[in-house]
Amino acid sequence: MDIQEGKQKFIESWGKMATEWGINRTMAQVHALLLVAPEPITADEVMEQLRISRGNSNMNIRALMDWGLVHKQLRPGSRKEFFYAEKDMWVVFRQILVHRKKKELEPMLRVLDDVACVEARCPESESFCRMVKNIRSLSRKADQTLDFLAKADSNWFSNLFFQMIR
Amino acid sequence: MDIQEGKQKFIESWGKMATEWGINRTMAQVHALLLVAPEPITADEVMEQLRISRGNSNMNIRALMDWGLVHKQLRPGSRKEFFYAEKDMWVVFRQILVHRKKKELEPMLRVLDDVACVEARCPESESFCRMVKNIRSLSRKADQTLDFLAKADSNWFSNLFFQMIR
DNA sequence: CGCTGTTTTCAATTTTTTTTGAAAACAAAA
DNA sequence: TTTTGTTTTCAAAAAAAATTGAAAACAGCG
Structure with a gap:
């Protein structure tokens, strides 16, 4: 080619x-x-x-x-x-994550916090609250993970990767 | 509310x-x-x-x-x-990753493999090859990471998370 | 089989997103 | 200041994506 x-x-x-x-x-x-x-x-x-x-x-x-x-x-x-x-692909990858986290994950987290104050009084709102709590918990974890990644160097990813595949 | x-x-x-x-x-x-x-x-x-x-x-x-x-x-x-x-958000997250990997990451990897056979003879193609190699290497890692995640249970993520923040 | 309630399809339409290109703004040099 | 080469903007146009709705297909039942 x-x-x-x-x-x-x-x-x-x-x-x-x-x-x-x-x-x-x-x-x-x-x-x-x-x-x-x-x-x-x-x-x-x-x-x-x-x-x-x-x-x-x-x-x-x-x-x-x-x-x-x-x-x-x-x-x-x-x-x-x-x-x-920028040619270091790890840096590229990281920049994209950081940018999208700020523009997309964070607003969603704010909505979830907002919405979490619905009180669980009937089966319907109970189900709703449980779901919101689960999503919040996972999203917060994702949020913190991305914060961590934003600071990590390319080596960190390799290490994690190595750890996973062994 | x-x-x-x-x-x-x-x-x-x-x-x-x-x-x-x-x-x-x-x-x-x-x-x-x-x-x-x-x-x-x-x-x-x-x-x-x-x-x-x-x-x-x-x-x-x-x-x-x-x-x-x-x-x-x-x-x-x-x-x-x-x-x-499906209400287990970890499962939801995983399903989405698996689905998108198959539909989007894998085709890209195939193109990269395809394109990797350009020979590095002039400065232009040399730069191109280096870039493709880097992207391939990162994409492959991402690919394997996602394979791993696809098999992992929700606990695994928590453990990783715990490890990161400590 | 024919009837009935239901799901599925898809060409036409609507909505949203992206792109254009000409005009305005800008900034260095004369 | 004016000229000139360049970048930036943004309303209008084009392209792409999503949605509709009516018709067809389907499936259980008598």
């Missing part, structure tokens, strides 16, 4: 996988393109290579920077901005 | 969270409704309570059964089908 075909396939699949996980396809494709780029590239190059509009390219690069997955590089003597992706 | 309001909020949030994770909102709302229902309910009741069409109700219940999150109950003497959700 040649390099262009490989890149193509990779960008496509990364995009497809992303949509299945609630991330927009183009953002993931821009990410994939930057991941495999040997050098930082400009928003215009992204636009050309993925055949998307300038606005789209810009917005998605900006979103990726919000997520902490892509960084800007300024070159003295040039007005252009160059972008490059 | 009263029970109806609590249920309402919970169903709404569960649905919202789901869309952010690439699961359709209605499917998650049906799931939430079944989770907090004290007794098995029919597709018609789901339809009424969520104000959705019969077809939609049916399709989403079916999808939830595919995911192994909801089960059918047949009552002798009645032609109606009743449905109830």
Whole structure:
């Protein structure tokens, strides 16, 4: 397989996988393109290579920077901005977890806390309360696990992994 | 807060969270409704309570059964089908992981294997290969971790958790 | 078999999300 | 200050995803 075909396939699949996980396809494709780029590239190059509009390219690069997955590089003597992706996949993975935890798990936890003050007086509300308590307990654990992961280094995961498979 | 309001909020949030994770909102709302229902309910009741069409109700219940999150109950003497959700949240969590791994992680792994045979001859393909190797290695680990989790019981998670926070 | 209550399907419609592209804003250099 | 190359914004358009609802299929019963 040649390099262009490989890149193509990779960008496509990364995009497809992303949509299945609630991330927009183009953002993931821009990410994939930057991941495999040997050098930082400009928003215009992204636009050309993925055949998307300038606005789209810009917005998605900006979103990726919000997520902490892509960084800007300024070159003295040039007005252009160059972008490059974080390439340590453990860091990428961690950033994504942290970002989504903040935006998605935490709001859910707040709702659960809110909703937990329903009193268990009839079979219906009793069942409801039990369920909310269970979910809260698991979500809190997940929350703390993610906090831990956010601080952990790539080695930690390897250690855990080693421990599991032995 | 009263029970109806609590249920309402919970169903709404569960649905919202789901869309952010690439699961359709209605499917998650049906799931939430079944989770907090004290007794098995029919597709018609789901339809009424969520104000959705019969077809939609049916399709989403079916999808939830595919995911192994909801089960059918047949009552002798009645032609109606009743449905109830798996209520052990650890089991729910595990089922979701297993299902998504199969549908999403595994296809990605196959693409990575495919694409890994690009040869590293120029700086461009060298960078590409390095990236693919890293992602493959992390994805494989994730894959095996999920396999492990799929077999683990709820206690295992608690133990891991305990180990992390100490 | 034909009747009846029920579930399932799927083409058409609606809703939501993503993308575009032209205009505005910006900032470095002349 | 004006020019020029560049980035950013956002309303409108397009694309994708979810939902409807009516019709078909199904299954138990007399």
